[in-house]
Amino acid sequence: MNAAVDAATRVFDLRAVPLREVNRFLHSDLGGVREVRIEHPDGAHSIAVGMDAPVHVDIVGHAGYYAAGMNKHADVVVHGNAGPGVAENMMSGTVRVKGFASVSAAASARGGLLVVEGDCGLRCGISLKGADVVVGGSVGSFSMFMAQAGRLVVCGDAGDALGDSLYEAVIYVRGEVKSLGADARFEDMTEADVAAVAHLLARAGLDHDPRRFRRIASARSLYHWNVDANQEY
Amino acid sequence: MKIQREESWGYDRRILDYIQHAAATGLYEIRGLGAKRALPHFDDLVFLAASLSRYPLEGYRERCTTTTVLGTRFATRPVELAIPITIAGMSFGSLSAHVKEALGRAATECGTSTTTGDGGMTEEERGSSKTLVYQCLPSRYGFDPDHVRRADAIEVVIGQGAKPGGGGMLLGQKVNPRVAAMRTLPEGVDQRSACRHPDWTGPDDLAIKIKELREITDWEKPIYVKVGATRVFNDVKLAVHAGADVVVVDGLQGGTAATQTVFIEHVGIPTLAAVRQAVDALEDMDMVGKVQLIVSGGIRTGADVAKALAMGADAVSIGQGVLMALGCNSDSWIRGARPDGSGGEHVPCTDDYAALGTAPGFCHHCHTGRCPVGVTTQDAVLEQRLQPPVGARRVRNYLKTMAMEVSTLARACGKQNVHHLEREDLVALTVEAAAMAGVPLAGTNWIPGR
Numbered sequence: 001m002n003a004a005v006d007a008a009t010r011v012f013d014l015r016a017v018p019l020r021e022v023n024r025f026l027h028s029d030l031g032g033v034r035e036v037r038i039e040h041p042d043g044a045h046s047i048a049v050g051m052d053a054p055v056h057v058d059i060v061g062h063a064g065y066y067a068a069g070m071n072k073h074a075d076v077v078v079h080g081n082a083g084p085g086v087a088e089n090m091m092s093g094t095v096r097v098k099g100f101a102s103v104s105a106a107a108s109a110r111g112g113l114l115v116v117e118g119d120c121g122l123r124c125g126i127s128l129k130g131a132d133v134v135v136g137g138s139v140g141s142f143s144m145f146m147a148q149a150g151r152l153v154v155c156g157d158a159g160d161a162l163g164d165s166l167y168e169a170v171i172y173v174r175g176e177v178k179s180l181g182a183d184a185r186f187e188d189m190t191e192a193d194v195a196a197v198a199h200l201l202a203r204a205g206l207d208h209d210p211r212r213f214r215r216i217a218s219a220r221s222l223y224h225w226n227v228d229a230n231q232e233y
Numbered sequence: 234m235k236i237q238r239e240e241s242w243g244y245d246r247r248i249l250d251y252i253q254h255a256a257a258t259g260l261y262e263i264r265g266l267g268a269k270r271a272l273p274h275f276d277d278l279v280f281l282a283a284s285l286s287r288y289p290l291e292g293y294r295e296r297c298t299t300t301t302v303l304g305t306r307f308a309t310r311p312v313e314l315a316i317p318i319t320i321a322g323m324s325f326g327s328l329s330a331h332v333k334e335a336l337g338r339a340a341t342e343c344g345t346s347t348t349t350g351d352g353g354m355t356e357e358e359r360g361s362s363k364t365l366v367y368q369c370l371p372s373r374y375g376f377d378p379d380h381v382r383r384a385d386a387i388e389v390v391i392g393q394g395a396k397p398g399g400g401g402m403l404l405g406q407k408v409n410p411r412v413a414a415m416r417t418l419p420e421g422v423d424q425r426s427a428c429r430h431p432d433w434t435g436p437d438d439l440a441i442k443i444k445e446l447r448e449i450t451d452w453e454k455p456i457y458v459k460v461g462a463t464r465v466f467n468d469v470k471l472a473v474h475a476g477a478d479v480v481v482v483d484g485l486q487g488g489t490a491a492t493q494t495v496f497i498e499h500v501g502i503p504t505l506a507a508v509r510q511a512v513d514a515l516e517d518m519d520m521v522g523k524v525q526l527i528v529s530g531g532i533r534t535g536a537d538v539a540k541a542l543a544m545g546a547d548a549v550s551i552g553q554g555v556l557m558a559l560g561c562n563s564d565s566w567i568r569g570a571r572p573d574g575s576g577g578e579h580v581p582c583t584d585d586y587a588a589l590g591t592a593p594g595f596c597h598h599c600h601t602g603r604c605p606v607g608v609t610t611q612d613a614v615l616e617q618r619l620q621p622p623v624g625a626r627r628v629r630n631y632l633k634t635m636a637m638e639v640s641t642l643a644r645a646c647g648k649q650n651v652h653h654l655e656r657e658d659l660v661a662l663t664v665e666a667a668a669m670a671g672v673p674l675a676g677t678n679w680i681p682g683r
Contacts, residue, residue: 019448020448020451020452023448023449023451024451027451045441045444045445046441046444046445046448046449049445049448049449050378050381050382050448050449050450052378052379064441065433065438065441065442065445066432066441066442066445069445069449070378070381070449072378072379084432084433084438085432085433088431088432089373089376089378089432091377091378104431104432104433107373107431107432108373108376108431108432110376110377110417123431126431126432127372127373127427127431129373129417130417145431146427148416148417148418149417165425167417167418167419167422168419223419223422223423224405224422224423225260225423
């Protein structure tokens with residue numbers, strides 16, 4: 001079923017319309033449509049990938065791999081859980097997951113904001129390149145591995161090897177950190193950090209005291225070859 | 234007194250130098266280009282041209298097609314090239330912007346493609362390249378969906394022949410402000426590229442990743458998958474299973490801008506062996522002609538190209554060869570060339586090689602960023618030594634020479650199309666090459682192991 005609720009809204013039922021057709025529409029000039037509702041996603045992969053327009057997309061249910069991958073400008077909400085690589089390589093816009101997100105959320109994302117209201121799996125924010133990520137729950141091990149720029153706010157706990165081989169990205173964690181990865185270290189929260197966390201929490205619609213977060217950043221000891229750190233490379 | 238000079242085979246000067254360097258520094262060597270050791274290669278094969286049992290074409294008159302089409306399996310817009318010789322992926326960062334522009338111009342003039350690299354897509358190469366393959370690498374440096382949309386094909390890089398299983402490197406001296414900005418890195422950092430993709434793990438995930446790229450490009454653009462040659466038979470099968478339109482197999486002789494020497498010399502299998510395993514995999518899956526095969530890693534001459542095609546490749550890809558055409562390891566660079574890249578004065582630069590501790594013909598110091606001929610550098614002064622018109626002219630000449638050599642050999646074998654060259658046209662000069670390539674030892678019907 002593919003129905004128009006009004007001129008500015010378009011509804012696709014993925015049980016009736018092939019994903020290819022939905023994505024092709026989302027890549028088109030949209031003909032004045034400002035809101036798109038995708039029903040019965042049923043865990044399909046690559047829903048709303050490659051968006052390049054300021055349109056609002058509701059995915060009503062669980063999404064598979066790469067939901068809203070490489071997003072630019074769009075505002076995407078997954079009303080369920082998201083599979084691996086949600087918002088991977090996002091450039092701008094916002095992606096919100098109302099449930100949980102699997103591994104590699106926001107992998108290599110360069111801009112925009114990802115909000116996951118539940119928990120994230122392993123490697124959240126891996127290779128991050130400038131985006132912001134706010135997680136209402138906890139994140140799995142190896143999160144922010146080799147993250148280069150951007151911020152991750154974790155309202156719950158973090159798993160092992162958090163921030164391994166970080167460059168200039170910054171992590172804020174409210175709960176426990178099981179272990180830090182190579183070259184990651186706790187640093188004092190400055191007023192600028194508190195303000196940044198408060199701002200990101202507000203954008204995410206989450207209510208926590210920003211002063212209860214701890215900052216993790218790179219010690220920068222692996223920026224240049226170091227013979228005494230051979231197991232760290 | 235007589236000086237005893239019996240050199241140890243096991244501890245020769247090369248090994249002594251390695252041990253003494255390790256002892257002095259505690260660091261492994263990092264360098265550029267590819268393997269220097271002797272390996273079974275295409276030189277170990279020869280063609281059986283036409284005589285009484287085969288009928289040749291006139292070498293200079295009869296038409297011999299070189300057109301090459303890549304990406305016919307799923308893409309609605311396959312890549313059509315005038316010649317089966319493409320330019321391999323090399324990063325902006327390892328190479329200067331002038332070089333990327335020169336490669337694009339040369340490829341366009343010859344009707345072939347060039348390829349981005351680990352640093353993302355530059356405007357210089359997009360603007361100068363009619364057909365540009367955009368790499369999706371583990372690092373995702375500068376990866377941009379706008380560039381995906383502007384590309385003519387996408388190449389998912391799993392590994393490369395110089396360092397299968399390893400990530401790339403770009404030492405701090407080459408991470409200048411522009412490179413740092415493109416890669417979102419601190420300026421001057423010794424950059425380590427990831428060796429695993431951040432958002433997928435294993436061939437089943439790769440199939441989903443490829444479908445994502447197809448959805449983003451509305452199923453128009455061919456998707457290549459590039460692997461470094463190790464377990465080639467299985468890897469090619471997995472790449473095909475994952476949905477690749479084109480598989481690129483990069484052999485041990487493939488080059489790099491900077492990697493540990495231990496990788497360059499000791500990891501992977503020679504290109505000669507890799508081609509045969511790749512073709513065996515495609516034949517086993519009944520995918521010959523459906524999935525195209527590009528072979529790279531030490532392809533240097535028209536003869537190499539022809540032999541790769543005869544063994545079953547659809548095209549080849551060249552990196553180090555085009556760098557050498559640009560002037561890599563030359564003893565001079567060209568100043569004051571005409572706008573078309575011709576003429577100019579040769580300026581000696583042997584002293585600049587000496588300052589790096591090397592000499593023309595021996596240099597592999599791409600990693601230093603101090604390339605004496607301005608090819609593998611980000612230095613504002615050195616990069617002026619290679620002007621795009623000069624580089625474009627030289628690479629165009631090199632590509633044209635090889636293309637002519639391929640068609641000459643094909644005609645001699647009685648083929649009206651270079652893609653009609655076949656294994657039956659080849660024999661091997663050594664037992665090793667016969668075994669790896671799966672063609673008979675010359676003068677016999679013997680294929681070792683078959």
